[in-house]
Amino acid sequence: MRGSDYLTSIDSPVTEGVSDHMSDSLEIEGISKCFPRASRPALDGVSIVLGDSDIMALVGESGSGKTTLLRIIAGLEQPDTGTVAIGGKLVFTEGYSVPPEQRHIGFVFQDYALFPHLNVHKNLLYGLHGIAHRSEREERVAEIVTLAGLDGLEKRFPHELSGGQQQRVALARALAPRPSFILLDEPFSNLDPMRKDTLRDELRRIVKSSGTSALIVTHDTRDALAVADTLAVLKEGKLQQVGSPERVYFHSTSEYTASLFGKVNRIPCQLLEGKEAPQGAPDILVRPADLEITQEVSGGGHIVGKVIASNFRGDFHEVTLECADVAAGSDEPTRVTIYVGANRKPALGDTVTVRRSRRDTG
Amino acid sequence: MPLVVVVATLFNSPSEAWREVVGYGVLGSYVKGTMIMLLGTGILASVFGIGAAWAVTVWEFPGRRFFSLALMFPMAIPTYVAAYAYDFAKYELRDPLMLWVREHFGADAMLIANGVFNHGLAIFVLALVLYPYVYIAARIGFAEISGAYIENSRLLGRSLWRSLFSVGLPLARPAIIGGLLLVLLEVMNEYGAMLHYGIETLTIGIFNQWYDWKDTDSAIRLAGVAMLVVFAIIIAEMLLRGRSRFHAHHDSRRNLVEKPKTAFGTAIAFGCCAALLFFAFLLPVWELLKLAWHGIDRVQVGELMRPVFGSLSMALLAGVVILAAALFLAYAARIFPGLSMRILSKMCMLGYALPGAVVVIAMLSATAFISRLVPADSLTTILFTATPIGLVMAYAVRFMTPALAPLEAGMASIRRSMDEASRILGRSSWGSFFRIHLPLLSLPLLGALIVLFVDILKELPLTLVLSPPNVETLATQTFGLMHKEERLAEGSLPALILVLSGCVGVIILHRLIRRSLRA
Numbered sequence: 111m112r113g114s115d116y117l118t119s120i121d122s123p124v125t126e127g128v129s130d131h132m133s134d135s136l137e138i139e140g141i142s143k144c145f146p147r148a149s150r151p152a153l154d155g156v157s158i159v160l161g162d163s164d165i166m167a168l169v170g171e172s173g174s175g176k177t178t179l180l181r182i183i184a185g186l187e188q189p190d191t192g193t194v195a196i197g198g199k200l201v202f203t204e205g206y207s208v209p210p211e212q213r214h215i216g217f218v219f220q221d222y223a224l225f226p227h228l229n230v231h232k233n234l235l236y237g238l239h240g241i242a243h244r245s246e247r248e249e250r251v252a253e254i255v256t257l258a259g260l261d262g263l264e265k266r267f268p269h270e271l272s273g274g275q276q277q278r279v280a281l282a283r284a285l286a287p288r289p290s291f292i293l294l295d296e297p298f299s300n301l302d303p304m305r306k307d308t309l310r311d312e313l314r315r316i317v318k319s320s321g322t323s324a325l326i327v328t329h330d331t332r333d334a335l336a337v338a339d340t341l342a343v344l345k346e347g348k349l350q351q352v353g354s355p356e357r358v359y360f361h362s363t364s365e366y367t368a369s370l371f372g373k374v375n376r377i378p379c380q381l382l383e384g385k386e387a388p389q390g391a392p393d394i395l396v397r398p399a400d401l402e403i404t405q406e407v408s409g410g411g412h413i414v415g416k417v418i419a420s421n422f423r424g425d426f427h428e429v430t431l432e433c434a435d436v437a438a439g440s441d442e443p444t445r446v447t448i449y450v451g452a453n454r455k456p457a458l459g460d461t462v463t464v465r466r467s468r469r470d471t472g
Numbered sequence: 473m474p475l476v477v478v479v480a481t482l483f484n485s486p487s488e489a490w491r492e493v494v495g496y497g498v499l500g501s502y503v504k505g506t507m508i509m510l511l512g513t514g515i516l517a518s519v520f521g522i523g524a525a526w527a528v529t530v531w532e533f534p535g536r537r538f539f540s541l542a543l544m545f546p547m548a549i550p551t552y553v554a555a556y557a558y559d560f561a562k563y564e565l566r567d568p569l570m571l572w573v574r575e576h577f578g579a580d581a582m583l584i585a586n587g588v589f590n591h592g593l594a595i596f597v598l599a600l601v602l603y604p605y606v607y608i609a610a611r612i613g614f615a616e617i618s619g620a621y622i623e624n625s626r627l628l629g630r631s632l633w634r635s636l637f638s639v640g641l642p643l644a645r646p647a648i649i650g651g652l653l654l655v656l657l658e659v660m661n662e663y664g665a666m667l668h669y670g671i672e673t674l675t676i677g678i679f680n681q682w683y684d685w686k687d688t689d690s691a692i693r694l695a696g697v698a699m700l701v702v703f704a705i706i707i708a709e710m711l712l713r714g715r716s717r718f719h720a721h722h723d724s725r726r727n728l729v730e731k732p733k734t735a736f737g738t739a740i741a742f743g744c745c746a747a748l749l750f751f752a753f754l755l756p757v758w759e760l761l762k763l764a765w766h767g768i769d770r771v772q773v774g775e776l777m778r779p780v781f782g783s784l785s786m787a788l789l790a791g792v793v794i795l796a797a798a799l800f801l802a803y804a805a806r807i808f809p810g811l812s813m814r815i816l817s818k819m820c821m822l823g824y825a826l827p828g829a830v831v832v833i834a835m836l837s838a839t840a841f842i843s844r845l846v847p848a849d850s851l852t853t854i855l856f857t858a859t860p861i862g863l864v865m866a867y868a869v870r871f872m873t874p875a876l877a878p879l880e881a882g883m884a885s886i887r888r889s890m891d892e893a894s895r896i897l898g899r900s901s902w903g904s905f906f907r908i909h910l911p912l913l914s915l916p917l918l919g920a921l922i923v924l925f926v927d928i929l930k931e932l933p934l935t936l937v938l939s940p941p942n943v944e945t946l947a948t949q950t951f952g953l954m955h956k957e958e959r960l961a962e963g964s965l966p967a968l969i970l971v972l973s974g975c976v977g978v979i980i981l982h983r984l985i986r987r988s989l990r991a
Binding site for chain 2: 163171184185186209210211213214215219220221223226227236237239240268283284287292
């Protein structure tokens, strides 16, 4: 039995799977921020460590404070309390703040913020004024153009580029001055849904091959799972969980995190574990992917239910069962969602048996 | 600062002269004249402006594209020039009419009729050259309304015409009222035309008291009354706009309506537009040309070059100074957002609402006030006699709005993330200004420069009083020759140059607006 599947109440953020690095790109501690006339703080004691060449996704609903955190790290916003250190150097503590232009970080804005009056080449040159020699600047631009796959686009203006190209230019512009790390604010929100997956993989490739670590803010958990090495979940200004995508997905430490990343079944312990379950045990949260329909009926760990709905989802059917057989004696029938292969779809009204799939995870 | 002096003077105990001004009904006649002109010009300019905008937006008729541009041209004619150009109406229309009235109704009736005629003519002429403010505002208002609203209204069962009246006009109302506000402020400001038609308004009163009676105190008090009227107009505008700020329907850029093509409608639209263009632009320009032709042999090119040079140098000098100040204000408001900066920029915009005569009084009395505190007799000399610094300052007070408003709008259209991206890429805020904001503002900057240029060229009362004695501009020369010396023929040449440069400005602006709409 996997303990972390049980719903447990979490008071303090649980950090798992992040090992200590010799020199971390970014270390923030106890960041709190309350906007004037706001009912609750936008950020409440958030601490995060971003390791070298690590891609971390900061996930949360809108209003969770994730963009505010990003802007605080960049120096565009000042927190009330806490510290921010970049590459081991303190850039913010109470009464001391390094201005954004001296923090030496990259930022990819949600709207990309490409300067409309400058072509791609000049946009990329913009942050390189620290390099004294012209030839060296040009060399760096050529390097970054190749890395980001922008060959042939140097003379174009931002409005002459597709959404994906604009994003690559914004990324390249942020990476060009070799920042300590880069911040990306909702980088996938303006992309064509049809090509989003490709562009997402491309972004990961560019960041990885540049060797720079990155902190990505997104509200789309699918994007976060696909692109990040580490996930950090933020809810109402508080950090909920930090860990690898697999851990956060299958071993969520709270019901909030679990349901944020996808459908989750809440099943009374007795129903799933049979009579072996102790009386008064809490409900269990199980992902649909962790359940399967089976023919055999034996012993505990089985649920028998009637099919009440079946929705075609492309690669699979989302089947909803109503399980009337409630051992715990509650009046409400439990509803369970399962994903079933397209060719094994049960008919409406069928009675089927469900059990946990024997997949070993985490 | 100058305004403070005016307001402070208002609280001093009134002088004997002021009691006379009030007592003998002089104040009453100034206020009455102002009100008649405001009301008449406001109504007539609205009819012209909304009608014209309506016609070129709704109807398809031959020459529609031409008219949509040409109907803005009357804006290029300074009001006082239009007044002189319509001088023929006095002799060819009024005098025979008055004789007829005297024969049939007696001399008293003729005096009344004469006053009515003068007021009517003044209202007609002012409305003819001021209606473009309403016209442009209404066109923008109509253009901003998405066609989807009209389509929706038609799908809900209303006819095209009912839809336009019940949806189109109310939606364009805020824009139209904004245009009307400009017309009324121009009427308040008007000096040359009122003087020409002998209409007693507050602006005329201020100059009368100041110049003819040397009665500074009463002039300042009249300026106070004029300011009250202006504030009343502004407050009325705000109330009328009020909650109905339904601008910005960006999703659908489709045009308002399909164009109904009936022969009758086409004829009416064409006829109205052509008549308006004829009376507002072609006729006055034709009159000026005729006058100029008569006096062509008496014109010396050298004599003409002096005011041209004076006008160009003043407009350029003041235009650049005002733009630089406006740029500074707009950027300061961006990097230090806050209530105080907002109030400061609103205060700077207030000057546009003030009639030129009030600005003159305010400037002069402020200078006199400072001279009293700091015993430096030369201050007046430095500001107004030896150099045009005082005049440039006065222009800045009055024309900060046409410079600041487009720049603020331009700034607002530059996304915040641009500033932030520039900062994060290692540039200071001033570095960002020169590399990002200034290039991105080039279009509104050019537009503001042209508006300023044309406005300053046309400006009369400030220039008349505050320009150093050795500086003559096209405006002051036109006024001097046509009004003071009644040398209409010689005066029509500088007037024509004014009109021509105004037209060029209008065409460039039209292009700029079209370009920025497309971008």
